[in-house]
Amino acid sequence: MSKIETICVQGGYTPGNGEPRQIPIVQSTTFKYATGGEMAKLFDLEASGYFYSRLQNPTCDTVAAKICEMEGGTAAMLTSSGQAANFFAVFNVATCGDHVVAESSIYGGTFNLFAVTMKKMGIDFTFVAPDCSDDELEAAFKPNTKAVFGETIANPALRVLDIERFADAAHAHGVPLIVDNTFATPINCRPFEFGADIVTHSTTKYMDGHGSAVGGAIVDSGHFDWMAHRDKFPGLTTPDDSYHGITYAEKFGKEGAFITKATAQLMRDFGSTPSPQSAYLLNLGLESLHVRMARHCENARAVAEYLKTDDRVSWVFYPDLEGNPDYELAKKYLPKGSCGVISFGVKGGRAAAEKFMSNLRLCAIETHVADARTCCLHPASTTHRQMSDSELEAAGVSPDLIRLSCGIESAEDLIDDVKQALERI
Ligand SMILES: *Cc1c(COP(=O)(O)O)cnc(C)c1O
DSSP: OOOHHHHHHHTTOOOOTTSOSSOOOOOOSBOOOSOHHHHHHHHTTSSOOOSBTTTOOHHHHHHHHHHHHHHTOSEEEEESSHHHHHHHHHHTTOOTTOEEEEETTSOHHHHHIIIIIIHHTTOEEEEEOTTOOHHHHHHTOOTTEEEEEEESBOTTTOOBOOHHHHHHHHHHTTOOEEEEOTTTHHHHOOGGGGTOSEEEEETTTTTTOSSOOOOEEEEEOSOOOGGGGTTTOHHHHSOBGGGTTBOHHHHHHHHHHHHHHIIIIIIHHHOOOOOHHHHHHHHHHHHTHHHHHHHHHHHHHHHHHHHHHOTTEEEEEOTTSTTOTTHHHHHHHOTTOOOSEEEEEETTHHHHHHHHHHHOSSSEEOSOOSOSSOEEEOGGGTTTTTSOHHHHHHTTOOTTEEEEEOOSSOHHHHHHHHHHHHHTO
């Protein structure tokens, strides 16, 4: 098997003689067949092939195959956004009347999706702190629990998930662990190696890496045995009357059932389909992901170490720094480095934080992270403003928290910019 650097560049696509070197953009909504019978086989999932781009498109599938290889999974799909990926991943196993355990420091958008929107759909969530005790984690499970959800590195709290501990707890209750691996990317962590069953991504972040296309991905490890827990997951283990009576786990096995069901049911009905153009842009980003991640981490470490020495800064939070509460977890799960994102507080609280932000010249204020260009955000007044103080607390976001996403520029220039912005508070 190829190393991940090679998969980034060449995975998912092997052109034949005279075929395009770069992946073709198949800009077509529909696909032609000579007979109705041939198309019927596709609808019955008796043959694989394309008929309508809402469900599947060759360009999107090529890029999904690369991400699948990068994560070491057995099947994958792209979605139109990270939000769609997380919604599909959870809704594929949990429905009205079910329950899910989620770690509380997850991304604000995902928290809202779970705690507000999916709750309205009748799915109940229990949130646990990433560093909760084993007893607290155990107590969060109910007889109707269908999944456990967490982020490898939480955005923006930067808590590191103890993937093995959460996977063990999930498996003890016969349910899968779903891990959002957006911030770490498979370059820095491959959650399947630690027992995660399903991985999701907002490809909008490091994978795209250039702020050009919103997107998401879901990858299946192929490890979870749905048939061994058939009563818990009737959607996978009993015939789907809405799809020609197929029983996904029987017909596609552990390796293919989850993604086939998510495509045939959820993509069909919700249509959160990425465009082939966006998939093409995502692939360009993936080709340099391994090079960029190393630089993002190197720059973030340099900036974090500088911030630690500046006495106008009240605290610095970066998992790779010794003394960080998750330093040991980061060493175990993220030995190559965590990510380019740092959080810190400026002395003088909220007002000083806002002044600091407007003093920056090189670092732009953006609702974005994980971009080649350095950007900066004050979550309490923007992305997390819908949260109450106690919810903010649970998500590990204090009112003075500044989230700095280090790009791939010169670390020296970044430090100079931060220094001059601190001086002018
Ligand atoms: C950004 C983000 C999302 C949402 O992704 P979109 O592509 O913006 O829909 C989900 N999870 C994490 C960890 C994120 O950083």
